[in-house]
Amino acid sequence: MPELSVKVIRLSLIYLVLGFTLGAFLLVNKATNIDPQIWRLLPVHIEIIVFGWVMHLVMGVAYWSFPRFFEMPKRGNALFNWSMIILLNVGIWMTIFGDLAFSSNMLPFIGRILEAIGFVGFFVLIWQRTRSPQARHD
């Protein structure tokens, strides 16, 4: 498994635990009514589960297992791929902090743009690697 996949999949496992922890907290609050303010964590829970856990896992596994290029670098430009992962994560946390702490819509807006750039950049690479293992010019 390439280093990028190792890091991204492990990051997805951290997001899994974080997302499940928030989910458990929300469910306990639903049952016991500890504090209505806890409901503000619902979009954070969804963000972490969808973009943190599921999408990172999908990206890590796709980067590892999809057919490689015939020329070096076999899995695409590593610096570019790392940049996309970093942009995605900055975007996720800007969205989360924007949802939680700030009344302005600007922070989540920029966060969503960074997420979109990260995803599009990464999946442009995966698009090129989505081909028959034998085909040189699909």
Add this chain to the structure above:
Amino acid sequence: MPKLSRWFIKTGIIYLVFALFMGIGMEFPNISLLSTYMVNLFPSFYHALAVGWITQLIFGVAYWMFPRYSKEEPRGKESLGWLVYIFINAGLIMRVIFEPINGSGHRSMLVMTALVISAILQWLAGLLFAVNTWSRVKGRNKKNRKRA
């Protein structure tokens, strides 16, 4: 494919079908025999899809296909894997039963306790899966090859 992966994936498929029927039921809350229950199914519906179907499918495939942990324990601790399976399903079933009851206003100590236990079980399942899978997410260096 190992037995535990088959259980995860087949249970996931059952949840998918179950969730689709829940979706149909939610579209007709007034003609359903359990109308007050049906209108509060929304969170359970999404968790049946997200946890029951997608997460269990991922757990099953990851347990099957990720790099081997060691020659003796290729897929990590199998007992831990089964605990994850039991915890996530027990927690989710309790949630699907009791969350709509809670939502429809029939709150009691039983409902409250069941939801708290459900939350703890699902959280433990996520944590144990991450612990068991962490060491299997690794590159193919010499040290790892020797151990596998």
